[in-house]
Amino acid sequence: MEKFYQQKTEETLKHFESDRKQGLSGKEADKRLEKYGENTIQQQESLSxxxxxxxxxxxxxxxxxxxxxxxxxxxxxxxxxxxxxxxxxxxxxxxxxxxxxxxxxxxxxxxxIYTTAKVIRDGEVMEIESAKIVPGDILVLEEGDAIAADA
Known part of the structure; x- marks a missing residue:
């Protein structure tokens, strides 16, 4: 697993094919959501x-x-x-x-449990369900924000 926290910002953006100001396009985010699935922990099925x-x-x-x-x-x-x-x-x-x-x-x-996150998509800051965060999303963090655990 790559240690992105040790890389320069530009290298990480290039790796994820994302843009610092534009973020991902909505279309690209949808493709990645389909490819990687939702950003959730697999829930254990309840016993009958x-x-x-x-x-x-x-x-x-x-x-x-x-x-x-x-x-x-x-x-x-x-x-x-x-x-x-x-x-x-x-x-x-x-x-x-x-x-x-x-x-x-x-x-x-x-x-x-329902959490949201602010991301940049198509050059706009938007609030989305945390489960819809995909690799390459640029998160917008402010003081007091809760951060999705693996974001």
Whole structure:
């Protein structure tokens, strides 16, 4: 990976085929957006309800408790076996509900994130969605601006 921060400004502009005053043309920016994709972090897909439930069922403690319940039933201790099964159901459902709520919170927070950036395109300063920044864009930064992490 090239270290553009160590290069002279003109070398970097030449590499990205960009102009200091004009920036990229809108047409060129669209081409680069199509070529490189949006400037976003790939979001991990949310687990389905069944995957979350399986995730909570498939662990060592649940297996040990189920074995204890089976052993209780085999020894004729029906009440103890039922009590252990109830404990398993409570533990699994508590974990499942907690993870489901956390996942929904994360999904809603991610949908609320919307950042913009000022760039020079076609010689004009314009504000665009940060996801639409492409290699070669000239960013216009002012005091207090939030900067897209990899811009």
């Amino acid at each position: 309800v069944w995957e979350l439930l399986w995730h909570n069922l498939n662990n060592l403690i649940v297996y040990l408790l189920l074995a204890a319940a089976l052993l209780s039933f085999a020894m004729g201790e029906t009440i103890e076996g039922i009590a252990v099964l109830i404990a398993v159901v409570i533990a699994v459902m508590t974990g499942f509900i907690t993870e489901l709520r956390a996942q929904k919170s994360i999904d809603s927070l991610q949908s609320m």
